[in-house]
Amino acid sequence: MFETYLLPVRTAVTLFPLLALVVMLPVAVMSYRRRGRAGGWTTTVFYCFLFYLLAAFLQTIIPLPANPAEYCAEQTYASTPQLRPFYFWDVLETRARVSGTWLNPAMWSTALNVVLLAPLGFFVRYLSGVRFLGAAALGFVASLFFELTQLTGVWFIYPCAYRLFSVDDLILNTVGAVLGWLVAGPLIKILPELDSERDRSRYAARVTASRRVLALLTDGVAFGVLTVVVLGLLQLFGVPPAVRNPATAALAVLYFLLVPVQTGSTVGKRAMLMRIERTDGKRPGPFALLARNGVLLSPFWLTWVALSVDHWNVFSQPLQLLIPVGLVFSLLVVGVWTPLAVFFGDEPAPYERLSRTQNVAIVRTEPATTT
Structure with a gap:
C-alpha cells in the first residue's frame, strides 16, 4: 500500500531538478528585486515549497494507467463522483470490523x-x-483542483476518470491545510524570520558574482527569444535566408549596444537591478560599451x-586562422581570466x-557602486 504513496515522491525527486532549472531565472529576478539577493533561507524555503507542490500534485495523479483505453473499458468505479459528505466514516467503520484499526487501509488513506x-x-x-480564512480557502481551491484533475482524467488527457472524485477529499484536504496553518503559528516563532526589508538593506547594494552571472543568463535568454521571434517573422513573410545573419547581427547591436547606450542597462542587468557606469561615475558611451560587450561576448x-564560414581553406585564405585563434584567446579571457578575477580575486x-566601466547596483534612487 505504501509503495503507491512513495512512487509519486520518487517521481518528484526525479523531476524537481528540471523544474528548478526552469524557474531559476524568474525566481532569481523576483528575489533580487524584492530582497536584493537570490540565495539565503527564504530561497531555500521557497524551493522546499516548490518541491512540496510538485510532490502533492503527483500524489493525485500517479500511478498512471499503463493502457488508458483498456483501463477505462474495464474499470468504472471512478466514473461517478462520490458526493456524499463524511462517507469516509462509514467506510472506516465497515473496514475496521475486518482488518482492525491500524491495518485498515481506509484509515491510512483518510489520514x-x-x-x-x-x-x-x-x-x-x-x-x-x-490568515486563517485565506489558508482554508487556498486549501479548498487546491483540493478542488486536484479532484477536478482526477475527475477529468488529467484534464482530458485520459479518456476517463481513473481516480475517484470525492467530496470527502475536499473536506479532509481543507482540514489538513487549516491544521498546517495552526501548526505554523508556534513553529514560526522558532524558525528564522523571512524579512525582505532586512535582506534588501543588507544585500541590495552589492554586485556579487552570482548577480552578474544571472544577469548574463537573463540577457542570453531574452536575446535568444528576441532572435527567434524576429527570424520567425522573417521566415513567415518570406524574407530570403541570406538576410538572417545580417538581421541577427543588427539585433545584437541593438540589444547589447544601442539600448545600453540610452538606458545604461541591458534587459538582464535591469532585471537584476544593475546598470553600467564608467569608473568616473558617468554613463558609458558607445565605444566603451562596444569594447566591454565585444570582449565579454566574444x-x-x-x-x-x-x-557562418561556408568553406574553410586556411592555405588559400590564411586570414581564416584569425577566427579559431581569436576564439581560443576569447575563451581564455572570458572563461578563465574573468572568473579568476571576479569570483576569486574580487x-x-x-x-x-579595457572599457573602464563597472557594474553598479540600483538601490531605489541611490545607486551603490561596487567593482
Whole structure:
C-alpha cells in the first residue's frame, strides 16, 4: 500500500531538478528585486515549497494507467463522483470490523488525505503571512483542483476518470491545510524570520558574482527569444535566408549596444537591478560599451562567425586562422581570466579594465557602486 504513496515522491525527486532549472531565472529576478539577493533561507524555503507542490500534485495523479483505453473499458468505479459528505466514516467503520484499526487501509488513506495539504497551510503562513480564512480557502481551491484533475482524467488527457472524485477529499484536504496553518503559528516563532526589508538593506547594494552571472543568463535568454521571434517573422513573410545573419547581427547591436547606450542597462542587468557606469561615475558611451560587450561576448560572436564560414581553406585564405585563434584567446579571457578575477580575486574583469566601466547596483534612487 505504501509503495503507491512513495512512487509519486520518487517521481518528484526525479523531476524537481528540471523544474528548478526552469524557474531559476524568474525566481532569481523576483528575489533580487524584492530582497536584493537570490540565495539565503527564504530561497531555500521557497524551493522546499516548490518541491512540496510538485510532490502533492503527483500524489493525485500517479500511478498512471499503463493502457488508458483498456483501463477505462474495464474499470468504472471512478466514473461517478462520490458526493456524499463524511462517507469516509462509514467506510472506516465497515473496514475496521475486518482488518482492525491500524491495518485498515481506509484509515491510512483518510489520514494521508489530511496530511496532503497540511504543508500548504504551513508554507502559505510562513512565506506570505496568509490568515486563517485565506489558508482554508487556498486549501479548498487546491483540493478542488486536484479532484477536478482526477475527475477529468488529467484534464482530458485520459479518456476517463481513473481516480475517484470525492467530496470527502475536499473536506479532509481543507482540514489538513487549516491544521498546517495552526501548526505554523508556534513553529514560526522558532524558525528564522523571512524579512525582505532586512535582506534588501543588507544585500541590495552589492554586485556579487552570482548577480552578474544571472544577469548574463537573463540577457542570453531574452536575446535568444528576441532572435527567434524576429527570424520567425522573417521566415513567415518570406524574407530570403541570406538576410538572417545580417538581421541577427543588427539585433545584437541593438540589444547589447544601442539600448545600453540610452538606458545604461541591458534587459538582464535591469532585471537584476544593475546598470553600467564608467569608473568616473558617468554613463558609458558607445565605444566603451562596444569594447566591454565585444570582449565579454566574444566567445559567442566568434563561434557564430566560425559557423557562418561556408568553406574553410586556411592555405588559400590564411586570414581564416584569425577566427579559431581569436576564439581560443576569447575563451581564455572570458572563461578563465574573468572568473579568476571576479569570483576569486574580487577584481574588475578584463573587459571592465579595457572599457573602464563597472557594474553598479540600483538601490531605489541611490545607486551603490561596487567593482
